[in-house]
Amino acid sequence: MSDRPLLEMCQISKTFGGVKALSNISLNVAAGEVHALMGENGAGKSTLMKILSGALSPDSGGRISVAGSALPTGNTRASRNYGIAVIYQELSLAPNLTAAQNIFLGAEKAKAGMLKNSLMHKSAQLILERLEVDFDAGVQVNRLSLGQRQMVEIARALSTNARIIVMDEPTTSLSGKETEKLFDVIESLKSEGIAIIYISHRMDEVYRLSDRCSVLRDGAYVGTLDKADVNAEKLVSMMVGRDISSFYQKVHHAFGEKKDVVLRVEELADKGKVKGCSFEVCRGEVLGIAGLVGSGRTELLRLIYGADYIARGRIIIDGQVVNPKSPREALEKGIVYLTEDRKGLGLFLDMSISENVNIAVAEKDAYPGGVRQFRMATLRAKRAIDHFAIRTSSIRQKVSTLSGGNQQKVLFARLLEVNPKILLLDEPTRGVDVGAKSEIYRLIDELAEHGLAVVVVSSELPEIIGIADRCIVMREGEIAGEVASSPDKVMTQEELMTFATGAGYSSSTKMEVFQDKETMA
Amino acid sequence: MSDTVRLQDSSRQVAKMKSVVTALGMLPVLVLLAVAFQMMTGNFLTANNLSIVMQQASINIVLAAGMTFVILTSGIDLSVGSILAASAIAAVQASLWPGLGLLGVPVGILVGLAFGLVNGVLIAFFKLPPFIVTLGALTTVRGVARLMGEDTTVFNSDLPFAIIGNGDILGIPWLAIIAIAVVLLSWFVLRGTVLGTWIYATGGNHEAARLAGIKVWLVLLFAYGISGLFAGLGGVMSAARLYAANGLQLGQAYELDAIAAVILGGTSLVGGVGSIWGTLIGALIIAVLSNGLILVGVSDIWQFIIKGMVIILAVALDRYRLKSGAGS
Known part of the structure; x- marks a missing residue:
């Protein structure tokens, strides 16, 4: 690691309509460092990374510099030019295009307006080979698994010659094998002097990969641990501000009760x-x-x-x-089913918490003729919010505004309402x-x-x-x-x-x- | 996460005000237009003229109400103008039956419903894209309408239900009363029934709706059925007003005015978001523009250009307002 950090974020605050989502966060990342960023959903990790990528502007007073020169904030193009690439958790590929087309999307190689397809295909293939994937650059993305699509995303970041790569829970949809491959790639990027900001909820990954780990909680910086000091209890208590001792503790067991x-x-x-x-x-x-x-x-x-x-x-x-x-x-x-794709197949994002909870039982509750019984719906929604401790101001709040955990609770509530x-x-x-x-x-x-x-x-x-x-x-x-x-x-x-x-x-x-x-x- | 924070911060009153503003939507534009025309002509905001505006808006309101159901399911119905023509011809022809002339009303409506259900079946069960199905129906039904009337104008100078098109109660035209009744009925179905909830859910996400146990096929069948039925009603209204129907000319491009009204009303073309009140206001804006521009003395050609531009401008303003206001 060099003396001067590659990335310096100083006094970053972000206010949304009077409320601070981030307050005075400072973060340094050195070249060749894997810096883990942890925190509960809603702690401010995504907001901070959106500021880094230029998708959001910080409040005045905050500054970001890359290799000593100041980054114009709130400008995605500038961020990209400064070598910052963000791989979001929710993939942003065009499924109808090929892997190669996706990798060079928005940065197509062309001469006099004509696409240089074979060149792009070749370069894409090279990057994909570096990731040791088992598919061709010419394959259409909608024929790839979620894990393979993630690899295309990573290849896209690599194609821009990024110096700082942010990975937001990159292994969520990867198989064990693909995860290993990703880790190998991260190691080799590291040795090339690329800085990686690694957002993850998985402790084992953080132990294994990170040189340092910073924790955010409720929009504030809690602390940074060096690799040697990282341990699960410390991290979890930093993240939640409380002790979760019974994290995986199963109370009820059905050992061999094979009756019913x-x-x-x-x-x-x-x-x-x-x-x-x-x-x-x-x-x-x-x-x-x-x-x-x-x-x-x-x-x-x-x-x-x-x-x-x-x-x-x-x-x-x-x-x-x-x-x-x-x-x-x-x-x-x-039988009820909780989908793995909460936003795509589970929730009705434009509808309220109440409607999302009640959608499967509205028919059963209705008066003759299919007239809704809203009293019952309100009752069910309020009960769900109490029972699952869903953090919301009202049952009419749109589910799209809830955090991931609260959204999941809404879906659980819907399933359980049907008994x-x-x-x-x-x-x-x-x-x-x-x-x-x-x-x-x-x-x-x-x-x-x-x-x-x-x-x-x-x-x-x-x-x-x-x-x-x-x-x-x-x-x-x-x-x-x-x-x-x-x-x-x-x-x-x-x-x-x-x-x-x-x-x-x-x-x-x-x-x-x-x-x-x-x-x- | 930014949304969560934003919602937490805004006190409930602010949230409530925002929702009122969102619900109002295009109402300020409507009021502004009315005031502007009043200032320009001096006789726009008279009881007599407003009654004419309502009358002129009524058929489009009825068509747009049906279109609202369809667009809420993330579909589109391009066939309503043609269905209106076919229904009007059926209604006039039935009105000529000796002694049973009043049957023209239900006949016209049922013809519309039947065409709508055919659209619905093709879309719900054969999974064909709504745009293609109703584009085909636009042409097919237009042909059927001409066939029914043997490609001439069908008349009945003694139309038994002519009062629908020309009568009034306490100065309020029957046409306007029907339109308002249709809006109220639509509002009740959308907001007060299980079917309405399902329509919003299906429009929001078809697959999620299916996985939540919603009968998506029923929702689609209903939406296209009701759109056809309202087009049929529109045909009856139109026949009642004209004492006649022509398969070639009647209802040409009506589907575009209906779609414009729905979009002006803030209903999302992607589905799942919107309200019938918005549609009512959208249809009134179109009617006020037509009427006002005539009063001002703008030529027919310029009416087209101004109407089209106002529609785009109004929707652009609305998007901008939502973006800066609610931030989403």
Whole structure:
């Protein structure tokens, strides 16, 4: 590290309509440094990064300098020219264009107005090869998985020769293998002297990658820890300002209580992503579904929920074959589904909290003739806000204005209003801050205790281990194995990853997750 | 996160005021136009002239009400002008049935409903894009209308329901009363019923609506059905006013005025956001412009140019106001 930091942000404040979203934040990042930025959702990380990218202007008095020269603030073009690239959590690719076209979007290489397609294709291919991806630069983006799309985003940042790259939760949708690849890339960028600001909720990543870690809370700077001083308890208490000791603590257990099978799935398959899956879930049980991104976990849940076409197999609830043909039918049978894509497939962003909570029960509550009973709706919405501690000023507030954690709680409230028997949860804590996460874990635990059968898909193995009684692991559309916790032994990440990656089986998937190869044998 | 902060800061009163301003939308533009025409002509804001404006606006209000349902579901209905023509011809023809002439009213409305439902079925069940389906219907139904009237103008000088088009109650034209009734009914459906909630949700996000257990097909069928039905009603109103209907000329480009009214009213073309009151104000702005420009003595050609530009300007102002006011 050189003496003079590459990036200096001094006294950055931001006020929105009289309220300070950021107050006097100063942050230095050196060349070749990975600087982790942590904080709950709403702590001000995104606002700070938007100021850095020029999407927002700071209040007067704040200044930013890059390699000693002052950056004109509130100007995205200037920020880009100064070598700042931001990779947002919500990807911003044009799905109808190819990977190469996306990488050079807005910076097309052209001569006399004619696109130099082959040159762009070649350069894109080079960058993608540096990321060791398994797809061609000419492939259309909508045919790529979420994880692969993330790689295109990163390639786009690399193509601009950025000196400072901000990554906002880059691994959220990546598989283990892709994550490893990303980490390798980050290491090599680092060695080239590029500074990386790494926003993440995942402690293990922060330990592993960061040289320093800064924490924001409620728009204020809390502190910066050097690599040697970073530990989970310290970070969490800095982030939330309180002690979360019972973070992953499961209170209710259903060890071997295999009596009351609520949901039974037999040889369920769709047209290709799910290839014949069988399992069962009992009353009061939390079943985890692990597996790499693209292993068919989401598709399996959607099949059970009636969202997609069932090619073969049976779904049996309380001994009766149901095979729902639509989500509506599934709801009537007591199945609810929490989507992994909260904003795209879950919430109605232009509608109020109340309407979002009530949408599935409005019909049931209505007077004859379909006339809404708003008294009931208000009651339900108020109850939800109390029960889930949703932070809002009114039940009429638009859900789009809520933080990720509060939005997720609204969706949970909607599901529970229909009094389900079976909960299908797809990445229930994605994009949710630490505080809301632990609340969601507690909620899942409570629901299981009340006799619901819960199925949880998650990419975070510690999460599955923390909340599930039993876990099935999917690989390439099939169930590769099952692991259960018992009173004397909790399932381990190694067991789950072994099945997920097909280690010990003949498979093309390489095991990169283990440092110690002996554990695989 | 910026939105959250902003909402927390604004006290409830400020939020309430903002929502009132948003609801008012284009009302200030309407008032401004009316005052301006009054100052220019001196006889715009008379009871007699306002009654004429309402009468002129009424058919467009009815069509635009149906269009509001459709656009709220993130669709579009280009066929309403043609459906209006076909319905008007059916209504006049039925009015000639000896002794049963009053049946012209329900016949006209039902013909409109039938065409609307065909649109709805194609869009809801065959998943065809609304723009294509209703563009096809625009031409097809126009042809059907000409066929029905054997490509001539159908007359009934003794139209049994002529009072709809020319009578009034206490000085308020029947046409205006029907238009207001349609707006009130639409308001009730949109704000007071489960179906209305579903319409907003479906327009906001079709797939999320399906996953939430909403019968998206019913919503689409209803929206295009009601748009057709209101176009049918518009046909009856038009026939009642003219004692006649012509398959070739009647209702030409009416769909554009209806769409303009909906957009002026602040309803988003993307779907899920908007209100019927906005549509009413939008339709009135168009009517006030037409009427006022005639009173001022602007030539027909310039009326077109000014009307088009005012529509764009008004929507641009609205966007700007929303951006600087609410920041989203």
